[in-house]
Amino acid sequence: MNEKILETSKKFWDAMEHADEAGMRAVADPNCNFVHIGITCKLDQEIEFYTSKAFQPTELIFNSKNVDVYGDTAVVITDCNYGLLLDGKPTTHHFAVTEVYNKNADEWKLVTFSFTALVY
Numbered sequence: 001m002n003e004k005i006l007e008t009s010k011k012f013w014d015a016m017e018h019a020d021e022a023g024m025r026a027v028a029d030p031n032c033n034f035v036h037i038g039i040t041c042k043l044d045q046e047i048e049f050y051t052s053k054a055f056q057p058t059e060l061i062f063n064s065k066n067v068d069v070y071g072d073t074a075v076v077i078t079d080c081n082y083g084l085l086l087d088g089k090p091t092t093h094h095f096a097v098t099e100v101y102n103k104n105a106d107e108w109k110l111v112t113f114s115f116t117a118l119v120y
Contacts, residue, residue: 006065015027072102075098
């Protein structure tokens with residue numbers, strides 16, 4: 001089961017990195033919440049950030065991923081270094097990204113994607 005969840009997580013990260021709207025929608029619940037350092041939003045706005053190039057990933061290094069499953073809920077903690085152009089300005093952060101997935105009819109859907117900046 002953990003491999004299926006990690007595969008779903010990878011699909012979302014890949015779609016996000018390539019501004020693939022269809023790929024993001026395929027993995028995320030339409031009411032999914034996103035929490036960034038300076039904003040919270042729903043899926044439509046998150047997609048707009050990537051497709052409009054307000055967020056342009058430049059480098060993504062995964063340090064580790066850990067999965068915990070609680071019934072029909074899975075939590076993935078992704079430790080990564082994420083570089084992107086943010087409104088044209090380069091930025092890189094070390095993040096712990098909390099990804100929460102809910103299982104419905106044997107399909108895992110992303111319901112929360114929350115960035116926490118790590119300062120160590």
